[in-house]
Amino acid sequence: MTDERIFNFNAGPSALPLKVLQEIQGSFLNFAGSGMSITEISHRSGYFDDVINDAVDRAKRLLKLDDRFHVLFLQGGASLQFAMMPMNFLKEDDSADYVNTGTWSTKAIKEVQILNKNYRVAASSEDKDFSYIPKDIKFSADAAYVHLTSNNTIKGTQYHQFPDTEGVPILCDMSSDIFSRPLDMDKFGMIYAGAQKNLGPSGTCMVIIRRDMLDRVDKTLPSMLKYTTYSSKNSMYNTPPCFGIYTIDLVLKWIEEEMGGLEEMETYNIKKADILYDFIDSNTFYRTTAEKYSRSLMNVTFRCPTADLEKKFIITATEKGLGGLKGHRSVGGCRASIYNAATMEGVNALVEFMDVFAKENS
């Protein structure tokens, strides 16, 4: 129990900008002078139109999207997208290329298998326990799409540049690094992200999709499972997750107005990650687990000398107000998730703690 806010290194749901939380709190009983909470407002009202349109506009400005792109809000997390992509885009004779860089890519592949659609694993880093991002991948020229996971939260790896697919559209799960850096959107047919890491609360999934992908959608699918239902109704075929979209709008506003845009956001994120990686590299007590060139700017995974020390590290850190440092239950170890909203102050506090802990336990 603490009266103060901790430094939150959770992998997701994770830290949100304090300024955003304060704005939500301040207007929670009366949103925009409506006399209602944002949770009580009709999605068919002008109040909510302003919210969703502002979120879409900000996303478009930040990513410099041209008119080909639609910004949509779905539900069901990235996990529902794993099924919707093959359902929407893979006709009987089509095949898709998947790159397997860990748990989330593997889950995406599992759904193509369940659906009994054609696919090929174009590359995988499973041989080295997903500790790197594959390079020089040869994609099928006739693949309907290439699927990538831009950042692996569990192993702490990230694409620092996206492969050349020679015109085959990339569909990319960016749940853990969307809006953390500028993107060359020409490569992507679709990017998507569960909101709960860089964007807002869990329960909203942002999908940015290019027009030519919408043209390919299988029109015989159930309404809620085809992308065109969302694109033709500004994500409001049925009641959307209003509170999530509202929070995303505030987070995008924060990126745009407080941080200065995606170039500045990236600079800040690199600076935070450098502080952590530089410290770990200079220290013999800790070691990172990802190949250097594949290190994630979002999830810094590291180990202590023993599992017992890792346990002690996590408990002691929590006592000092540094939360969420436990590695994913599937791999153990430690992990500091430093998404957009993680502060430099928090990263500095973590390094300071790590230094003291190493000295006291060496």
Next chain:
Amino acid sequence: MTDERIFNFNAGPSALPLKVLQEIQGSFLNFAGSGMSITEISHRSGYFDDVINDAVDRAKRLLKLDDRFHVLFLQGGASLQFAMMPMNFLKEDDSADYVNTGTWSTKAIKEVQILNKNYRVAASSEDKDFSYIPKDIKFSADAAYVHLTSNNTIKGTQYHQFPDTEGVPILCDMSSDIFSRPLDMDKFGMIYAGAQKNLGPSGTCMVIIRRDMLDRVDKTLPSMLKYTTYSSKNSMYNTPPCFGIYTIDLVLKWIEEEMGGLEEMETYNIKKADILYDFIDSNTFYRTTAEKYSRSLMNVTFRCPTADLEKKFIITATEKGLGGLKGHRSVGGCRASIYNAATMEGVNALVEFMDVFAKENS
């Protein structure tokens, strides 16, 4: 723009108990002494386990559910359920009975059609513009299920008792009246509800499902589209809509501890609806649109003498702090949605306004 909270008669998203909103607001920056917002807490933490388990336990207590029932939290609203039901429960030779009582039933039927599954419309009130709930329906003895919509928000009709299906499980969309009254759950194989009317913010769909229905689930479906994925993982196969579940927990707590349970909730709801219907029945200016025996306790639909007067009614009411009284865009007219969280004070204020408005415009 108002500094005060209005009386909110929105059809959904709609009013939430002020006490619930205040609790969310009060702990929004630091939930349960965690030093984090509820939107920043890991769904794999003890903090969130307590929330989701409390919500499940309260739902079970309120509805007096025995061990056969699972309480699940999904996403995608009732609209995704319209597709998931036939996908999960209708094998090739199966057929389901649907009762068509308006827009939402019609949408449920549309998804069975899209999926090319067998179904039969066992009864419909389309002949009288969905102004009543069909009686004495003859169901197929070998139907896989019977689908009903317990309350029609648009036409203002509601089942006051559920039909005898002679053992065929009823699957029921209760989006607009769940937890508004006690239920004899023996009749139901599954009930489901988008949260945004009686339960919490939009973006969470509560599904209460009986074990024998889970046994019937088509195991070849994508993970996020089969009910067993949710039942086997306490709704946490992937990140659930945490803020929605948290709010639902607080609303159920409010029903249980402040209102005294579902019997008392029903008494309160009847009292509110009676005040409104009695006033309208005693007044020649207004008229209701639903058959008397089918009148909804949740959505009181009514007309003024002319469309122009209805427009004036809605504008004037809004100016007086009575919001959300416009009928659904598909039917026009006026509608007062008085879900659980609507207060007697609000209903009395509405009747008072209606009385003055009628006198001034007769």
